[in-house]
Amino acid sequence: MELFVEKDSIVRKIWGKSDTVLFIFAGASAEFALNKAVDWLYFTGKLPSDPLGRLFSTVKYAKLIVFSSMDEANASIDTIKHIHETVEKNRDASIPDWAYRDVLFMLIHYSIASYELLERKLNKNEKEEVYNVFYRVGKRMGLKELPENYIQWLPIRESHLAENLKASKYTYDLFKQYKKHLGLMRYEVLIAAQKLVVPKRVKKLLYLQDFSVLTIVISIYKFSRILKLDSIFKNMLLPTEHKTQIKELDVQTV
Template sequence: MNYFVAPDSIVRKIWGKDDTILFIFAGASAEFALNKAVDWLYFTGKLPSDPLGRLFSTVSYARQIIFADYDQALFAINKITSIHQAVEQKRAAQIPDWAYRDVLFMLIDYSIRSFELLERKLTPEEKEDIFDVFYRVGSGMGISGLPTNFHSWQQMREEHIQEHLLASAFTVDLYRQYKKHLGTIRFFILKQAQILVVPQRVNKLLRLGNTPIFASVIITYKFLRFLKVENYLKNMLLPEAYKPQIAALNTA
């Protein structure tokens, strides 16, 4: 069978474990709140009314592409494009290409950061593999101005972080919604996870702090995972409504 992402790709390993995806989710939730184009996500009303569901939707589409055969992956990519086009028609405006690139760049960056936090350092070849997968997703969506290799992506990613992030009223409201939907304790855990994975500029704009209280907890978690009893901890921490969805993420 012809796959969009090779069965032995590191991308499948990264996106086949729920804990790695949850850290990708944590990083993306931080950066979404700062993106200058976040008003597009507010336009439909779906993000503020269900921020966790909206972010899980993004994760779900990414996984459909990563684990599907080639034709199914192209179908998912085309569906994402059509959804965005429908929103553009309703607003009578066009989502800027840099906003599309920002989301794509987040998926690349937090895939790397999350895996290296929980597993090991990636090789240059593995990082190129990650870049290539999401480059082909972006190319399939018709996103212009994409970098053509990992090195170029690193430079453009840094430029985007410096130019396209802003703490705004949307940022404040979105974090208010995170707290509302997660509860005080889980919201605190989310921010601790964000400290561990987000770039320094994201941390600074969100004022998350530079003391990751949970840094030592990660070591304990890795040990629990080695003993295959980490699910007990996850079940205590995860929102009840999302436990089935999160459990279904384990495919690696």
């Protein structure tokens, strides 16, 4: 059976751990809020009414792609494309191609940034591997103007950050919803996590300082994993109603 992502791929290691996935979406939640096309996420009302539910829905599809056969992964990608086409039809407008690329670019950036924060630096081949997986997702969705490799992608990513992000009323409302659904303590943890993985452009637009209290905490957290205490530590930071879903994010990668 042909797999969409090989069993020994670094991408499976990245997306097979709940702590890494949570940092991916901590960063993406910040960048999503700044994207000039974020109004599309408000059209259905699902994101502002249930941002955590939206997170787990997105994770579900990402894992279906990363941990499935080629045919199953392609079917999942086709489903995602169909969902967006339905939204476009209902709104009688098209989501800009650059907006689709932005989402893909977020997954690439935060996959690498989160793994390097919590585990180790990736080498050039591993970064290329991460890029290639999401490049194939984008090609399946019919996206245009995708760079063919990681090196070519880097300057394009920077140009997207410069051109497609701005603080808007949606930005402020989304962060208001994050605080409402997470509670004050966990919201502060979210902000602290964002500081560690978002690009400088995102930090600037959100007025995020460089210092994060999680810099110290992460060192303790890494040690706690050795002692098998990471689940206790993690549960202290996550809403009770989502604990089962958090556990389901961990995937056996071997």
